[in-house]
Amino acid sequence: MFHKEGYKIMAVAMILLIIVNLAAYTFIFTEWIRLVILIGTLILFFLIIQFFRNPKRDTVFNESHVVAPVDGKVVVIEEVYEKEYFKDQRLMISVFMSPINVHVTRHPISGVVKYSKYHPGKYLVAWHPKASEENERTTVVVENEVAGEVMYRQIAGALAKRIVNYAEVGAEVVQGSDSGFIKFGSRVDVYLPVGTPLKVKLNQKVKGGLSVIADLP
Structure with a gap:
């Protein structure tokens, strides 16, 4: 579950990282460089989405x-x-x-x-x-x-x-x-x-x- 404040940022990040990888596969012909870029962008995207996670918390209510x-x-x-x-x-x-x-x-x-x-x-x-x-x-x-x-x-x-x-x-x-x-x-x-x-x-x-x-x- 993700927080609503992150939806726009995650969507923009995904689009930009896809563009980076498409450009890499279009203009870079060295396989290992392509792989490094792919892994790097996946790690970056994971870090972005984990920042906006919103886990459910079962608070035990107590007014004091x-x-x-x-x-x-x-x-x-x-x-x-x-x-x-x-x-x-x-x-x-x-x-x-x-x-x-x-x-x-x-x-x-x-x-x-x-x-x-x-x-x-x-x-x-x-x-x-x-x-x-x-x-x-x-x-x-x-x-x-x-x-x-x-x-x-x-x-x-x-x-x-x-x-x-x-x-x-x-x-x-x-x-x-x-x-x-x-x-x-x-x-x-x-x-x-x-x-x-x-x-x-x-x-x-x-x-x-x-x-x-x-x-x-």
Whole structure:
């Protein structure tokens, strides 16, 4: 199963790679060079389609649980001052996605979207300390009666040139459902109240919609 954001890119890539191979078989008469081009283009196409895969995730719904919004590795757990929405100290958990991870962003809790805003910006590497404030990004806050307000931020990286965000203010969303997509590698930060009991630790790998990263009392 592939994400809808990838259909156009995969179709264009397929057409271009077919043209490359047709040209190779028309103008190149050395068999082993033709074979190298064929294998190379097949590998490239495989890498492109795997990037847009969208596996089904059977989220176990729990209003007090915060699930990982994306696949990747936990690279930061620290208290920070969140100045865009909460304007106070928050516990930030950052999940970094490599190019081989699934890049679907999922809602970490069920509830109502209270805030959703896009910010243009730079394309610093995703792990740069200032990436969460200076890079292109979208910020979303979802609220329910048990968990309260949970904020997550999609952050573009050096390779990610487009962030897709489906969250609309006032919409009711379901935990683990599709919230957006980041094209070609980046990270997502989750902001929770200070003192929230966490279920993850640094360098732990998580799966979006499945791994519980925190249990809000």
